[in-house]
Amino acid sequence: MTIDHQARRGRDFIARHGETVFNAARRLQGDAPHTPLTRAGFAQAEEMGRALRQTLGAKPALTMWASSTGRALQTLAIVAEHLELDWHDARHDDRLIEIGMGSWGGRYYANVIGEVGPVVDERGLLRPAPDGERYEAIADRVSGWLADTADDPGDRLVIMHGISSRVLRGVMTGAPLDACGAPVLPGHPQGTVTMIERGVEQVVHLGTGYAPA
Numbered sequence: 001m002t003i004d005h006q007a008r009r010g011r012d013f014i015a016r017h018g019e020t021v022f023n024a025a026r027r028l029q030g031d032a033p034h035t036p037l038t039r040a041g042f043a044q045a046e047e048m049g050r051a052l053r054q055t056l057g058a059k060p061a062l063t064m065w066a067s068s069t070g071r072a073l074q075t076l077a078i079v080a081e082h083l084e085l086d087w088h089d090a091r092h093d094d095r096l097i098e099i100g101m102g103s104w105g106g107r108y109y110a111n112v113i114g115e116v117g118p119v120v121d122e123r124g125l126l127r128p129a130p131d132g133e134r135y136e137a138i139a140d141r142v143s144g145w146l147a148d149t150a151d152d153p154g155d156r157l158v159i160m161h162g163i164s165s166r167v168l169r170g171v172m173t174g175a176p177l178d179a180c181g182a183p184v185l186p187g188h189p190q191g192t193v194t195m196i197e198r199g200v201e202q203v204v205h206l207g208t209g210y211a212p213a
Contacts, residue, residue: 008198010154012172013052014165015193017067017075018044019209023190026109028119030101030132034070044191044207045075049082051193051205052157056083063156064090065149067097072159079157095141096168098161102132124187125180126163135167139182142168162187172196 018041022029029035037045056062060083066072073092080087104112104119112119119127128134142164149156160168169175170183173196178184185201188194190209194201 008150008152010152010156011195011197013155013157013193013195013204014169014172015048015075015079015157015159016162016165016188016190016207016209017069017071017159018042018048018078018207019190020071022106023209028101028104028107028109028112028126030099030105031097032069032105037071037074040209041071041075041190042078044209045078046082047207048075048191048193048205049079052079053082055195055204056155058084060085061154063152063154064159065096065156066090066092066159067161067164068092068094069097069161072096072161076157076159079159093145095145096158096160096164099126099128099135099138099163100133101126102129104129104132123184125166125184135178135180135182135184138164138167139171143171146171162190169194169196169201173199173201 018037020029020035020037020041022035024038064076064080066076076090077087109119166184166187167182169185173185175183175185189207191207193204195204
């Protein structure tokens with residue numbers, strides 16, 4: 001699917017949710033529907049909220065989007081409070097969820113690595129599980145979301161995940177196709193917010209998380 005990277009007139013603030021109990025325990029999280037934030041994750045969400053409040057002010061005209069997972073919605077709740085916006089006004093979409101990890105989902109990284117070798121490459125990209133989601137599929141679904149929401153007015157905030165946000169950001173900035181089969185940008189720590197405007201990205205807030213995916 002071809003996306004016009006210059007079509008949107010508003011700014012897109014793309015954020016990675018805060019640290020979760022799976023991240024802290026070094027488990028493969030993938031598309032798990034609800035893995036709660038840790039105290040560090042809540043602190044990261046607070047930092048994101050403060051950074052966005054400084055950038056956007058109180059009660060900004062902002063369309064809020066989130067992955068339908070609990071961790072994204074928890075993060076959004078904190079950020080929305082800082083912005084004095086109603087969390088209930090947010091829109092959710094399954095196309096913003098994380099890469100599906102198939103039978104590896106929920107397992108400890110160490111155990112899977114012991115069976116199949118490295119599952120994270122030098123760029124911080126997850127190796128797809130044999131029965132998991134491929135990067136091409138992520139690109140297709142986030143591109144579909146972009147096409148369906150192209151008429152969103154003005155600025156918007158999108159709370160999502162490590163791998164899927166890298167693909168979304170790659171699609172939005174017109175990044176070249178990577179060997180993984182999709183356009184991807186470099187990864188960011190949990191709690192990071194970037195802004196994309198007319199196909200150009202800049203970091204608004206760099207989070208303090210550590211997990212590569």
